[in-house]
Amino acid sequence: MEKKFAIFGDVHANLEALIAVTNDASKREVTDYICVGDVVGYNASPSECIQVVRDLGCVTVRGNHDHYCSHDENLDDFQPLAASVIAWTRRQLSDEDVIWLKNLPLRKAISGFTIVHSTLDMPDHWGYVFDSLSAEAHFNYQMTTLCFYGHTHVPMVYEKNAGIRRFDPYNIKLTTGTKYFINVGSVGQPRDGNPDSSYAIYTPSTREVEFVRVSYDIQTSMEKNIQAGLPERLAHRLAQGK
Ligand code: ZN
Secondary structure: OOOOEEEEOOOOOOHHHHHHHHHHHHHOOOOEEEEOOOOOOOOOOHHHHHHHHHHOOOEEOOOHHHHHHHOOOOOOOOOHHHHHHHHHHHHHOOHHHHHHHHOOOOEEEEOOEEEEOOOOOOOOOOOOOOOHHHHHHHHOOOOOOEEEEOOOOOOEEEEEOOOEEEEOOOOEEOOOOOEEEEEOOOOOOOOOOOOOEEEEEEEOOOOEEEEEEEOOOHHHHHHHHHHOOOOHHHHHHHHHOO
16 A cells, blocks of 8 residues: 555643544545654643554654653753653653653654654754754754654744755645755644644655644643643643644
8 A cells, every 4th residue: 555654743641632633644544653752741641642652553753751751860951840740740651651662762764754853963962943053953964855853843844955944834745856854743732823733744655745733622631631730831832832
């Protein structure tokens, strides 16, 4: 069967959003699921989301939240709200969940493309690519035409040919001689002002990448967060999409 990849990430333990995305992708007859990391952190359903991702047989790379939730390292680099949820998440995970998160690779080459959570130049430094300079550092290490990433929760496209240019998400037809570094946005905590979950579909046979937004039951996610005792600010940002 012809391959069709659903590439998603930054699920952040938001089960309602993850189910909405996988339902949407299966309606579109996706053959393979790929996860660019941060399955856990911020929301109320970390173990459940790990289970869904594992059941999809999903190639997954490790995000910074996946890393810190499965390692006993200090959380000084995190904002206080994020750090409090990482501490909470550590208490929810089973030993098996922790081992799974710990063993996720930082980068992965898949047929013809690469995935990473942050950047290929220093994937364990969790840098944020928001400008051409940091995109340039990354592109020096991108050997494939296509690389998908997440981390910023803002879908966007960097293209490199003669120079580097940044674009808002658009439906791409890959051009020979251009490299693409594509942020698929976030399933479980979008931050581009649109609260709908974001992911991408890549069809190698037509050389097309399509960005998709999916609405989900935000109210239920917010209520679960509040019931779990997670910071209310994090519940409310789901409705705002930022
Ligand atoms: Zn994230």
